[in-house]
Amino acid sequence: MSRILIIEDEPALLRALADSFRFExxxxxxxxxGETGYKLLKxxxxxxxxxxxxxPRMSGYDVCRKLRAEGIEIPILMLTARAEEADRVVGLDLxxxxxxxxxxxxxxxxxxVRALLRRAQPPRTLPxxxxxxxxxxxxRSWQATKRGRPLDLTRKEFQLLRLLASRAPEVVTRAELLxxxxxxxxxxxxxxxxxxxxNLRVKLEHDPRHPRHLVxxxxxGYRWGP
Ligand code: CA
Numbered sequence: 001m002s003r004i005l006i007i008e009d010e011p012a013l014l015r016a017l018a019d020s021f022r023f024e025x026x027x028x029x030x031x032x033x034g035e036t037g038y039k040l041l042k043x044x045x046x047x048x049x050x051x052x053x054x055x056p057r058m059s060g061y062d063v064c065r066k067l068r069a070e071g072i073e074i075p076i077l078m079l080t081a082r083a084e085e086a087d088r089v090v091g092l093d094l095x096x097x098x099x100x101x102x103x104x105x106x107x108x109x110x111x112x113v114r115a116l117l118r119r120a121q122p123p124r125t126l127p128x129x130x131x132x133x134x135x136x137x138x139x140r141s142w143q144a145t146k147r148g149r150p151l152d153l154t155r156k157e158f159q160l161l162r163l164l165a166s167r168a169p170e171v172v173t174r175a176e177l178l179x180x181x182x183x184x185x186x187x188x189x190x191x192x193x194x195x196x197x198x199n200l201r202v203k204l205e206h207d208p209r210h211p212r213h214l215v216x217x218x219x220x221g222y223r224w225g226p
Contacts, residue, residue: 133206
């Protein structure tokens with residue numbers, strides 16, 4: 001589970017951002033000025049920083065410049081006011097990875113955060129095949145069998161399974177499953193994930209009501225159990 005630090009001095013916005021990320025199962029740290037934020041970052045080593053530009057005590061620019069000067073590679077997403085185009089350019093020059101202009105939608109922010117976190121992760125190799133119980137799945141040819149007989153899986157089911165298996169034993173959040181399997185610009189709702197998992201259980205699990213492989217982690221997402 002990724003940890004996000006938000007440094008933002010508008011209390012209402014800070015609260016909204018923190019709530020929204022917590023709802024998506026991130027661990028969230030917050031600070032209302034640059035200096036406190038900088039200290040939090042050094043002590044708690046978050047995976048990503050959401051950084052406002054205009055901050056008391058130490059500006060977003062200064063935080064960014066200082067971190068990069070120290071060789072700290074954390075992904076930084078800057079929050080800028082719409083009018084500050086020159087500021088954005090400076091922000092990117094100072095080593096921010098991306099920015100969103102205020103006012104922004106939480107959904108857009110969240111998609112950008114996921115993209116940054118994904119880029120920061122070392123690439124994982126997806127498995128070419130998966131074998132468990134009497135099931136054999138070949139992800140290269142999109143073919144699956146159970147007890148030697150062909151098993152009918154949809155493309156999305158193959159992709160969902162492949163992603164979960166590649167991340168085991170880690171829990172993958174519904175939001176990330178949607179993002180990776182359905183695409184961040186085209187997602188229905190997290191219900192879609194639940195429906196696909198339920199269908200997969202019926203096809204794969206010995207007892208779909210007590211799944212051993214497609215395991216629910218309540219309030220977070222799913223995990224593959226071999
Ligand atoms: Ca501000």
